[in-house]
Amino acid sequence: MARTSLAVVLAAGDATRMKSSKSKVLHTVGNLPLIAHVTRAAAAAGVNKVALVVGREAERVTEAAGAGLGVPVSAVEQTERKGTGHAVLMARDVISEGFDDVIVLYGDAPLISPDSLAAARDERTKGADVVVLGFRAADPTGYGRLLERDGELVAIREHKDASSDELAVDFCNGGIITFSGEEAVGLLEAIGNDNAKGEYYLTDIVEIARERGLRCVAIEAPEEDMMGCNTRAELAEIEQVWQARARHAAMISGVSMIDPSSVFLSHDTVLENDVTIEPNVWFGPGVRVGPGAVIHAFSHLEGADVGANASIGPFARLRPGTELGEKAKVGNFCEIKKAKVGRGAKVNHLTYIGDAVIGEAANIGAGTITCNYDGENKHLTEIGAGSFIGSNSSLVAPLKIGAGAYVGSGSVVTMDVPDDALAIARARQETKPGRAHRLREKIAAIKALKKQAQS
Numbered sequence: 001m002a003r004t005s006l007a008v009v010l011a012a013g014d015a016t017r018m019k020s021s022k023s024k025v026l027h028t029v030g031n032l033p034l035i036a037h038v039t040r041a042a043a044a045a046g047v048n049k050v051a052l053v054v055g056r057e058a059e060r061v062t063e064a065a066g067a068g069l070g071v072p073v074s075a076v077e078q079t080e081r082k083g084t085g086h087a088v089l090m091a092r093d094v095i096s097e098g099f100d101d102v103i104v105l106y107g108d109a110p111l112i113s114p115d116s117l118a119a120a121r122d123e124r125t126k127g128a129d130v131v132v133l134g135f136r137a138a139d140p141t142g143y144g145r146l147l148e149r150d151g152e153l154v155a156i157r158e159h160k161d162a163s164s165d166e167l168a169v170d171f172c173n174g175g176i177i178t179f180s181g182e183e184a185v186g187l188l189e190a191i192g193n194d195n196a197k198g199e200y201y202l203t204d205i206v207e208i209a210r211e212r213g214l215r216c217v218a219i220e221a222p223e224e225d226m227m228g229c230n231t232r233a234e235l236a237e238i239e240q241v242w243q244a245r246a247r248h249a250a251m252i253s254g255v256s257m258i259d260p261s262s263v264f265l266s267h268d269t270v271l272e273n274d275v276t277i278e279p280n281v282w283f284g285p286g287v288r289v290g291p292g293a294v295i296h297a298f299s300h301l302e303g304a305d306v307g308a309n310a311s312i313g314p315f316a317r318l319r320p321g322t323e324l325g326e327k328a329k330v331g332n333f334c335e336i337k338k339a340k341v342g343r344g345a346k347v348n349h350l351t352y353i354g355d356a357v358i359g360e361a362a363n364i365g366a367g368t369i370t371c372n373y374d375g376e377n378k379h380l381t382e383i384g385a386g387s388f389i390g391s392n393s394s395l396v397a398p399l400k401i402g403a404g405a406y407v408g409s410g411s412v413v414t415m416d417v418p419d420d421a422l423a424i425a426r427a428r429q430e431t432k433p434g435r436a437h438r439l440r441e442k443i444a445a446i447k448a449l450k451k452q453a454q455s
Contacts, residue, residue, distance in 0.1 A: 003100040005121060006181065007042035008091045009065065011035050011107030012055030012078040017230045023057040025107035026064060027235055029242045031285045032267035033064040034229060037110030037242075043071050045117035047103065051091040053078050061107075083199030084175075085191035092185055099181035100124070104202060106175060108229045111241055116221040120178040129183060129214035130206060132156065133176040135223040143172035144203060146218045153216040156203040171218065174226035177202060183214065278314070286320065296332075304336075307343070325360070338378075339370075342385065354378075359385030359403060367392040384419065 015024030025035035039050050052075040054061050066073035078090045088095075088104055095102055101124050103117060116133060123131040132153055134146045140159075145166050147155045156173050157166050179187065190208045191200045206216050229235050246269070247260045255271045257263050259279035270288040271277075277295045284302030289295065293306050296313030303320025306312060311329045321338030324330065328341045331348035339353045342360035347353055351364055355372040357380070358364065368389050370381040379397035383389065387401055390409030401407065402419035411425040 002046075003121070003125065004098075004181075005047045005101035005103060006049050006051060006095060006097070006099040007039070007047040007103045007105055008051045008053065008088050008095070009035070009038055009042070009105045009107050010053050010084065010087050011061055011065070012053050012081070012087060013108060014056055018232060018235075023055075023061055024229065025061055026057065027229070029110050029235070029239050030246065030265065030267040034110045035061055035065045035107040036067060037267075038105050038107055038112060039065045039069055039073070041112050041114050041117060042103065042105060043069050044114035045103075045121065047071060047117075048099065049074065049094070049097075051076065051094040052107075053087050053090045055079075065107075083193070083197070084202035085188060085200035085204065088202060089185075089188045089191075089200075092188070095181065095184050095188075101178055102181050102184045103178045104176060106228060109175070109226060110229070111227050111238060111245075112176065112225050113222075116225050117176075117178075119219055119221070120176070123217055123219055124178060124180070127215060128217045129180045130187075130209045130216040131178040132206065132216070132218045133174040133178075133221045133226070134171050134218045135174050135221055135226055136170050137172045137223060138170075140167075140170050140172050145169040146171045146173055148218060151217070153206055153218040154210060156206050158203075171220070173203065174221060175228075176226070177205065179205065179209070180214070183209070183212075187212075272308075281313075287318075290326070353381075355397065356381040356383065358383045359387065361385060362387045362389070364389045365391035365393065365409065369394055371396040 011025045013024050018024050026033050029037060042050060049071055050073045052062055052065055052073060054075050055078050058075060058077055062073060062075040074094050076090045078087050101121055120131045120133055132146060137143055142159050145157045145162055146153060147157055147166060187205050187208055191204045193200050209216050224241050227238050229238055243264060246265045247257060247263060250271050251257055254273035256276045262279040263277050264282045266283050266285045268285055269283045272289060272291040274292045275289050278297040280298045281295050282300045286303040287301045289306040290308035292309040294311050299313035299316045301318040304318035304322040306324045307326040307328055309327045310324045315332045316330045317335045319337035322336045323340045325341060325343035327344045329346045330336055333349060334347050334351045337354040339356040341347060341358045344360055345358045345362045347364045349366045352369045354370050355378045356370050362383050362385060371394055372378050381395050381397045382400040384401055384403030384405060386403055387405045389407045392410045393407050394412045396414045399413060399416060401417040404420040405417045406422045407413055408424035411423060413423055413425050417423040
């Protein structure tokens with residue numbers, strides 16, 4: 001029978017150093033709340049349930065943690081801050097449900113990988129009662145040290161309490177602990193607060209467990225996995241690490257990036273094989289890019305579906321609800337919002353298309369806009385397959401332009417255009433011979449009078 005496990009995620013911090021009006025764990029990395037990164041890693045590692053220890057904005061934190069997770073989430077509130085051991089014990093009732101493993105995680109440490117958590121659970125299957133995740137630090141200053149003897153972990157020593165020999169140890173405590181569900185409540189209740197701060201430290205569980213004859217081990221994980229977030233500067237550092245991981249995974253899967261460090265992805269960005277991304281491209285949530293598409297430099301995509309072999313940008317913006325068909329083109333300085341652009345259709349430059357359906361192989365000329373908002377409601381513009389919209393046209397919705405239709409440049413179209421029809425909606429040009437010369441003379445006279453008045 002598969003082992004069962006519970007993840008206890010500590011998420012009650014006040015975000016004092018973040019200087020924020022919202023809970024620290026609701027800040028985002030890759031456009032996903034920190035807490036959701038942690039719970040998703042736990043779910044991917046095979047946990048059966050998540051217990052959240054919450055404080056500030058408890059309802060929003062719980063909602064973010066459980067969104068789309070696939071495993072049940074139970075929230076308990078911590079009203080007093082008495083240390084990590086006390087925080088974990090807030091979830092006593094859930095812990096007592098009888099899980100094989102209990103994993104303690106931190107809601108502000110979003111880089112923890114499922115592989116590291118799975119490795120800790122694997123040590124439990126080999127007989128360890130307590131498993132601590134640690135890392136090798138180039139500069140261990142300030143970190144608690146993991147002290148080992150004969151292959152077992154004997155203590156976690158805080159930096160300020162460590163001897164000179166212990167300070168030489170570079171194996172540092174990452175804070176994530178997995179322990180026996182059967183022993184969990186007893187171990188947690190045995191943690192005391194006889195220290196300078198009068199707090200209950202989860203790290204004391206190692207020595208308590210050893211006193212009870214239980215086996216404790218430490219395993220090594222990447223230092224990046226343990227990165228926590230207390231300030232906006234640390235949040236930015238974590239974002240950089242996450243982005244580097246996401247870019248690397250995309251390139252390994254068959255995506256080309258000319259300048260990876262200038263491309264920013266979201267947690268749910270989907271890039272299929274042979275996609276090419278030029279420098280300075282930003283992907284917001286909800287973007288899928290089909291195989292062979294090219295995203296040119298300085299483009300911004302959010303909530304968009306880009307078809308195979310499509311071309312976007314440079315300097316293009318795709319807003320939520322955009323759907324581009326195969327080989328569609330959206331060129332420079334164009335904005336598309338809640339619109340379907342058919343196969344092979346072209347929206348080449350300086351154009352706004354919103355609340356619209358554009359048929360296959362249609363051509364939208366430069367400077368065209370769909371006038372979709374009347375101050376109260378949004379209206380649909382339908383442009384048929386193979387139609388041609390001349391430059392600098394305004395299409396006033398609701399409007400339907402038929403297949404193969406032609407709209408003359410500079411038109412303001414307010415009525416439907418049938419299939420294969422030509423629509424011209426602009427004022428008739430008048431030419432006044434000699435008027436340009438007279439106009440220049442008038443302007444010069446006005447300037448002379450102004451200059452005379454100033455002198």
